[in-house]
Amino acid sequence: MAKATTKKTAASSGDVEKKSPLRSAAGSGSPKEKAAGAASKKRGGSPTHPKPAARATTKRGRNAPEEESQEDGNSMEVDGVPAALSSQETNGDSQSAPVKRSRRVKPAFTLEPRYTQPGNVFVFGQNDCGQLGVGETEDNVRKPRMIKEDGFDELDVVAVFAGGMHCIALTQDGKLWSWGCNDEKALGRSGEEDRPARVEGLDNEFIVQVACADSATAALTREGRLYAWGSFRTGNGIFGFSADQKTGTIIQIQDKPVLVDALKDKHIVDVDAGVNHFVAIDDAGKVYTWGDYEQNQLGRKPSPRHPVFAALTPRPANYRSKKFSKAFCGAFHTFLVNDKDCYTFGLNNYGQLGVGERE
Secondary structure, three states, X not given: OEEEEEOXXXXXXXXOXXXXXXXXXXXXXXXXXXXXXXXXXXXXXXXXXXXXXXXXXXXXXXXXXXXXXXXXXXXXXXXXXXEEEEEEXXXXXXXXXXXXXXXXXXXXXXXXXXXXXXXXXXXXXXXXXXXXXXXXXXXXXXXXXXXXXXXXXXXXXXEEEEOOOEEEEEEOOOXXXXXXXXXXXXXXXXXXXXXXXXXXXXXXXXXXXXXXXXXXXXEEEOOOOEEEEXXXXXXXXXXXXXXXXXXXXXXXXXXXXXXXXXXXXXXXXEEXXXXXXXXXXXOOOOEEEEEOOOOOOOOOOOOOOOHHHHHOOOEEOOOOOOOOOEEEEOXXXXXXXXXXXXXXXXXXXXXXXXXXXXX
16 A cells, blocks of 8 residues: 655545645736717808717627626626717718727636645555555565655655556646556556656646556546546456447556546536546546446446446436535545435445444
8 A cells, every 4th residue: 555644744545634735816807898989061161960879789690699898706807899979070081999898707617636745655564566666676565665756755645546456646736656566557557567657648747646456547637627548357357448439449447647537628616436437526426437347436327338338428316306515435436425415325235334223
């Protein structure tokens, strides 16, 4: 197992106290409206009256909502399209000057980092597949040992996440480091497995959360994008990683991080993993599940015609009328939480669902 500690006090894996939270600042300004009107006298004649200001109209669709200039708590003002025109006569010619007005736009979606306090990483336990990240010196480490390989102790690690036989470390700058068993490519990279190295393909992303399954990994970015890699396994071997909707084929193993295609248009706010399934929640409170379904851990029944294909495609669980904010997974079961209730589904042979009976 892997454990992250702060440089002063020990902390559990994947949950570190705040030290210096990241701050962001945003500023907005309102545009100024100007209007000018003037009249000139014709040479040698009577004065002319100024022409009334021309008013511009913007074509709208039948169902297009009217734009409003009032501010609210969820909007920012930016320069909009010309809203009015004023005329000015110069030497008898009329010239129109556009006047801008504001319109509302939605602010950018951003998730705040959940882990900000850096610390050192200590590990102990079995090391037969390099899952401790200390090299191949010992197969069993009985006392906590700090990972120092390749200068890893100099990184600002803020959280550690453990899968079946691999670990992912998250640094303060939103980057990922991995080590351990890479048979199904859960490390998201090539190279040595028994010591930490950077996960590939995420250089332009800031990661805020990670979920590790037995042989697969998911990473959530600050902008709500979800990446995943590796593979799901069952007792019969490899179950698959994802379903290609364009070709109708199953991708067995994904060796590098890829954007979860079915959720690319969603703003994901939370993700968790069981042994062989993922659960994600978007900013509307909708729950999506995918992976192995044999113990009902997905909260939905895949199509009987193509069950594997349907199970490997992220789709809403059977709680579409409810909204949730957090997901928690056991090995083969799932918990969904909102402000009032906790819902659960999956394997219950030991009463792990907490519903008062075994199923």
